[in-house]
Structure formats: C-alpha cells, structure tokens
Amino acid sequence: MKQYISSILLVCLSIIIIGAYYGIMIVNANDFPEYSIKTLEGHESEMKDVSLSGFVEKEGMNTSVKITSNETLYLSNQSSLQRMTVYNDPRIEKLKKEHRSFMRGKNNIYSFYQDADFIAYAETVYKPSSLDHSYKYVFNIGLLDLASDKDISFELGVPGEIFNSISVLDVQLIQSKLKVVTKNYMYTNTGMDEAEVHVYTFDLGNQKLLNDEVIITPQQVKMGYDVINSMEQNPSQPQKSIIFIKRPEIVNQSEGSANTTNKAAIFEYVYDKNHLKTIELPESLTDRIVTSQNYVNGDKLYVINHDAKGLHLTTFTITNQTITNDQTFPIKSVGTETFPIVIKNDRVYVLATNDFEENNSSNLPPQLFIGEMKTGKTMYKGEVIPKKVDQKFNTKSLVLYSLEIN
Known part of the structure; x- marks a missing residue:
C-alpha cells in the first residue's frame, strides 16, 4: 500500500510541477509586447489588409506572432479553436468550412486544384505496403463534384524507385485528366540526394495512372534547373503550365567572382501539349535573372533585383515574351538580402528588416x-x-519572415 501511496504522491507532485511550469509559460506569454505599424509615409488605408508573421523572443522563449494594423496575436495566448482559425492557412480553412467531409485530413494548399465545377486533390504519403510490410510512397487522389457534392477517392502506389521524399509542386485538371507535378528525391550511394521532376497523369474515371514522365532529370537539376516559385495568392486555381528556370552552371569561383558556362534560360511545361518549351528572354533579363528573386503569377514572370539605387521589379509577360513593366522602388538593401514580397492589385508589398535609407545599421525595426x-x-x-x-x-527580439494580403 505504501508503494502505491508513494507512486500516487509522485504523480501528483509531477502534475503540480508541470502545471506550475506551464503556468509560468502562459504568464510570460501574456507579458509579450503589443506592436503597431507606425506610418512614416503614405496613407494608412494602403496597409489595412496586410498581416505580418514571425516570432518574438523573450528570456529564452520564442512565441509565434501575427501583427496587423489593428492587433498583435500571439499563438501561445490563443485557444485551440482560435489557433485553427488565426494561424492555419485561411484558404484551407475556407475549403474545410465549405466541404468538411471531402477536406478531412487534407491540409496542403499546393495539393489542390479548384475550378467552377470540381475540386481535385493529390498528395503523396509514405506508408507500409500491405504485401511485404515495406514502406513506400503512395498517391492519395480525390475529386469532388461541386454540383452533386459527390466525391471519389483512391490510392495508388508511386511507380519506380523507392524515393527518399516526394513533394507536390502543382495539381491541374486538364481535359478530364489529373496532372500532378512532383519533385522526387532519391538517396544515392554517395550519401547525396538526387532530384528529378515528374508529371504524373491520372485517369480519374478508371482510377488508374496513365503516364509517368520525367521532365527534369537529375543531371538537369545539377545543371541548375528548378521550378520558379508561384506568387499566386490561390495556388489551387487553374493554370495552363508550370515554369522552370535554368541558372548557368558555376564552373569556377575565386576571390568573389564566378564564371559560368552558359546563359540563364526559362522553360514552360504546357500541360495539354505534354512538352517543355523554351521561353525567349530579352538580353537585359538574361543576366539579371541569375541573381534575382523570380516569381510567376499566371502568365507574368517577375524578376526582382536589389542594388544601390533600390529594388528593381521587371514584369515579363510569358505569352507575348515581352517586358510589360519595369520599375525601381526606393528600397535600399544591405548586402544580398532577400525580402518577402507579394504583388497584388497593382501593388508590390515588401517586408524588410533594414531601413530603406542608405548608410543605416541593420539593427532597426522591421x-x-x-x-x-x-x-x-x-x-x-x-x-x-x-x-x-x-x-x-x-x-x-522581433523577427518577421512573411506577409499576407487578405
């Protein structure tokens, strides 16, 4: 009996200690500062839909924070329900609210496709095989008919080699076929991952894989081929293609200089044509695109560079293969900084940790x-x-790393 009493007392003491610890954590979290966005120039109405995300450090503890023009929201101060609505991807939360049954267990916005008639979903999951208990990647495929509210779902193994990891880059519904673009990583004998880009084509009606095409090989990835990140606020919307960049291969680097073997290039994989075609770039962009931040939104390619004059933003229309806008904004950078940038509604939004004036130290407010x-x-x-x-x-103590425009 004494043994049981000792065990019970030990458990109670542990609960008290743990409770006290987390109580202190909550009190500390409540002591974190409130922030505001102080206007230095322009009209406050321009930033009413902006929210900034990051974390605040105090006494060795970090807590996530979201700052808007009206409030400061700390993750540690929110209830479980509030965390789901405030910190989760609002696009996913909207889909879950409207299509609760279909959305169960689905959380990656880049795994969705949506148009006026359908919502499609494709994700890869690493799970054990029912045959030999070995682990392998499988596709989870889903399709929701918005008119009838009926859905189908099925699972298919990823063919070929056993991959180290697979990430979904894009999902599109093209002529009743589901196209899924993935970047597959293979573990090699050298201990280094090799990557390749696949396009998988699925027949949704018959629930089978029609084609597995490698459009970027491991050798091409080593040569500098990679997908250009999308700046689309809703990546699940229909797109006719996916855009890739090839950066020149660096063959020699010494004393801060580098030589390259060839020029940069842009490639477009058109889904209904099933092929990769070259996009001709003006000479003025060919050199800049190597060291720039590059984003795609629809048929627009944004090429963004920083120098002593400011932030250069060039808009290249892929359809016409022409430069349609070229502006320089008075945003000074320190070194080779990369800023979070969003382009929406004819506005460019930039979040920086350094002042926009020259010759200032970097220890300044975001x-x-x-x-x-x-x-x-x-x-x-x-x-x-x-x-x-x-x-x-x-x-x-404040580190902000992303911005969203609602």
Missing part, C-alpha cells in the same frame, strides 16, 4: 513598403515598433 506597380510611386512606408516604450523589449 519595415513595410508598398509601391504602385504602374508608376513606381511609393504608396506607403512604415515600421513595426512596440506600442509601449520598454527597455526590456527591442527590435532585435
């Missing part, structure tokens, strides 16, 4: 810049600062 695409005009400039002046908190 800053938000909004510029007009057509004219290059500065529409808004502000900085993120604590609402209350407190020596315990400084800008170095």
Whole structure:
C-alpha cells in the first residue's frame, strides 16, 4: 500500500510541477509586447489588409506572432479553436468550412486544384505496403463534384524507385485528366540526394495512372534547373503550365567572382501539349535573372533585383515574351538580402528588416513598403515598433519572415 501511496504522491507532485511550469509559460506569454505599424509615409488605408508573421523572443522563449494594423496575436495566448482559425492557412480553412467531409485530413494548399465545377486533390504519403510490410510512397487522389457534392477517392502506389521524399509542386485538371507535378528525391550511394521532376497523369474515371514522365532529370537539376516559385495568392486555381528556370552552371569561383558556362534560360511545361518549351528572354533579363528573386503569377514572370539605387521589379509577360513593366522602388538593401514580397492589385508589398535609407545599421525595426506597380510611386512606408516604450523589449527580439494580403 505504501508503494502505491508513494507512486500516487509522485504523480501528483509531477502534475503540480508541470502545471506550475506551464503556468509560468502562459504568464510570460501574456507579458509579450503589443506592436503597431507606425506610418512614416503614405496613407494608412494602403496597409489595412496586410498581416505580418514571425516570432518574438523573450528570456529564452520564442512565441509565434501575427501583427496587423489593428492587433498583435500571439499563438501561445490563443485557444485551440482560435489557433485553427488565426494561424492555419485561411484558404484551407475556407475549403474545410465549405466541404468538411471531402477536406478531412487534407491540409496542403499546393495539393489542390479548384475550378467552377470540381475540386481535385493529390498528395503523396509514405506508408507500409500491405504485401511485404515495406514502406513506400503512395498517391492519395480525390475529386469532388461541386454540383452533386459527390466525391471519389483512391490510392495508388508511386511507380519506380523507392524515393527518399516526394513533394507536390502543382495539381491541374486538364481535359478530364489529373496532372500532378512532383519533385522526387532519391538517396544515392554517395550519401547525396538526387532530384528529378515528374508529371504524373491520372485517369480519374478508371482510377488508374496513365503516364509517368520525367521532365527534369537529375543531371538537369545539377545543371541548375528548378521550378520558379508561384506568387499566386490561390495556388489551387487553374493554370495552363508550370515554369522552370535554368541558372548557368558555376564552373569556377575565386576571390568573389564566378564564371559560368552558359546563359540563364526559362522553360514552360504546357500541360495539354505534354512538352517543355523554351521561353525567349530579352538580353537585359538574361543576366539579371541569375541573381534575382523570380516569381510567376499566371502568365507574368517577375524578376526582382536589389542594388544601390533600390529594388528593381521587371514584369515579363510569358505569352507575348515581352517586358510589360519595369520599375525601381526606393528600397535600399544591405548586402544580398532577400525580402518577402507579394504583388497584388497593382501593388508590390515588401517586408524588410533594414531601413530603406542608405548608410543605416541593420539593427532597426522591421519595415513595410508598398509601391504602385504602374508608376513606381511609393504608396506607403512604415515600421513595426512596440506600442509601449520598454527597455526590456527591442527590435532585435522581433523577427518577421512573411506577409499576407487578405
């Protein structure tokens, strides 16, 4: 009996200690500062739909934070329900609210396709085989008919080699066939991963795989081929193609200089044509695209560079293969910084951790810049600062790494 009493007392003591620890954590979380976005230039109405995400560090503890023009939201202060609605991807939450049954267990927005008639889904899952108990990647495929609210789902093994990991890059419904673009990583004897890009074509009616095409080989990946990130706010919308970049292969690097064997190039894989075609770039972009931030939105390629004059943003229309806009914004960078950037509604939104003026140190508040695409005009400039002046908190404890436009 004494043994049981000792065990019970030990459990109770553990609960008290753990409870006290988490109680302190909650109190500390409540002590984190409130932030505001102070307007330095322009109209506050320009940033009313902007939210900034990152984390705040205090006394060795980090907590996620989301800052808007109205409030500061800390993950540690939210209930479980609030965390789902505030911190989860709002596009996924919207789909779950509208199609709860179909969305069960589906969380990756890049695995969806949606048009006026259907929602399609494709994801890869690593699971044991029912035959020999070995682990292998399988496709989870789903299709929801929005008119009838009926759905189908099936599972198919990923053919070929046993891959180390697989990530879905794009999902499209083309002429009643589901196209799934993936980047597959293979573990080699050298201990280094090799990657290749596949396009899988599925017959949804007969629930079978029609084709597995490698469109970017491991050798091409080593030569600098890679997909260009999308800046589309809704990556599940219909697209006719996916865009790739080939950066020149660096063959020698010494004393801060590098030589390359060939020029950069852009390739477009058109889904209904099943082939990769070259996009001709103007000479002025061929050199810049190597060291730039590159994004695709629909048929627009955005090429973004920084130098002493500011941030250069060139819009290249893929359909016409012409430059349709070229602006320089007064955003100064320190070194070779990469800024979170969103382009939406004829505005470019930039989140920076350094001041936009020259010859300033990097220990400055995070800053938000909004510029007009057509004219290059500065529409808004502000900085993120604590609402209350407190020596315990400084800008170095706040790290912001993304922005969203609602």
